[in-house]
Structure formats: structure tokens, C-alpha cells
Amino acid sequence: MTAAPEPQPHQLPIQVRPRPGEPTDSYIRRLAHANHLRPSYLHGLLTGSPNWSGQPRLERLAALAGRPSELLERALADARPSRRQRKPAPNPVSPKKIDKKELYRRIRHDAEREALSMRALEKRHNVS
Incomplete structure (x- = not known):
């Protein structure tokens, strides 16, 4: 049995522009307030998980906000997937x-x- 694809959420009536460098949580909060929703409800809707916790999914946020996901990825500070994690360089001389x-x-x-x-x-x- 295959899992049915998740239905994409409908676009919210009031659109809010993301501010450059704004954290994702702040943008979700502003979007929720503009559309008279509780931010926790909108955040849970964006995660798509049954327990409503975790990182919001960018494609769901783009569908709700009526913005392209590429634009949100550029504008929101923590929307980009983190680049390769670097290990801290060893201290050459231990104090x-x-x-x-x-x-x-x-x-x-x-x-x-x-x-x-x-x-x-x-x-x-x-x-x-």
C-alpha cells in the first residue's frame, strides 16, 4: 500500500512579505497575526507532523504565503539548509x-x- 501524497494547503487571504534576514518563526508569527490565526496553529500546520513540532517545511510555507519557495529561501535567515558542518580547528597550542x-x-x-x-x-x- 502506498501513502497518499499530502494535499497542499490553500493560500492564506492576506499575504505578508518576508523581511530580508528575518527568522522563519518571526515570519510565521507575522503571517499568522495578519490572517487572524494563532501562530502555534500555523506553525503546526506547516510542520505537517502529527505532533505539530519540528522545523516548518518551506514548500508548505510557500504555498500558504503565496510566495515562491526560492524567494523565501533567499529572504529568511534560517530557511536555507545548513551547509557542510565544519569541525572546529584544533587549537595548535593547548594553553x-x-x-x-x-x-x-x-x-x-x-x-x-x-x-x-x-x-x-x-x-x-x-x-x-
């Missing part, structure tokens, strides 16, 4: 753990001799 006395001595030395600002000292010694 040795120094004791507090030595750290304080180095911070005082840099503050007195080089007249560094607090922000520069924090950044240099990786402290807050």
Missing part, C-alpha cells in the same frame, strides 16, 4: 593551566607596564 598567583602577576604586569585597558586585559588573558 597550559596556570595558577592564580601567576595569572594575577601577569595581569598586573601588563596593566602597569603596557597601560592596557580592562577590556584589553580581559581579552589577552582570557578572563572576565
Whole structure:
């Protein structure tokens, strides 16, 4: 037995333009408010899953919003599929753990001799 294809949702009466760089959830919220729907209902409708959770499907959002999916993919910040996940580069020199006395001595030395600002000292010694 084959599963029947999901029916595409009908276009909503009030169309809302996506803002460039806008998150998908924000766009769904604005679209729902403009059409007098609860954002949670619209989000659940867009996921298409029985428990109404997960990432909204772009083709369903495009059909509801009356916009091409390519336009939504370009405009919405998190609509694009993530590119290849990169592993963080290994730190070539692992910092040795120094004791507090030595750290304080180095911070005082840099503050007195080089007249560094607090922000520069924090950044240099990786402290807050």
C-alpha cells in the first residue's frame, strides 16, 4: 500500500512579505497575526507532523504565503539548509593551566607596564 501524497494547503487571504534576514518563526508569527490565526496553529500546520513540532517545511510555507519557495529561501535567515558542518580547528597550542598567583602577576604586569585597558586585559588573558 502506498501513502497518499499530502494535499497542499490553500493560500492564506492576506499575504505578508518576508523581511530580508528575518527568522522563519518571526515570519510565521507575522503571517499568522495578519490572517487572524494563532501562530502555534500555523506553525503546526506547516510542520505537517502529527505532533505539530519540528522545523516548518518551506514548500508548505510557500504555498500558504503565496510566495515562491526560492524567494523565501533567499529572504529568511534560517530557511536555507545548513551547509557542510565544519569541525572546529584544533587549537595548535593547548594553553597550559596556570595558577592564580601567576595569572594575577601577569595581569598586573601588563596593566602597569603596557597601560592596557580592562577590556584589553580581559581579552589577552582570557578572563572576565
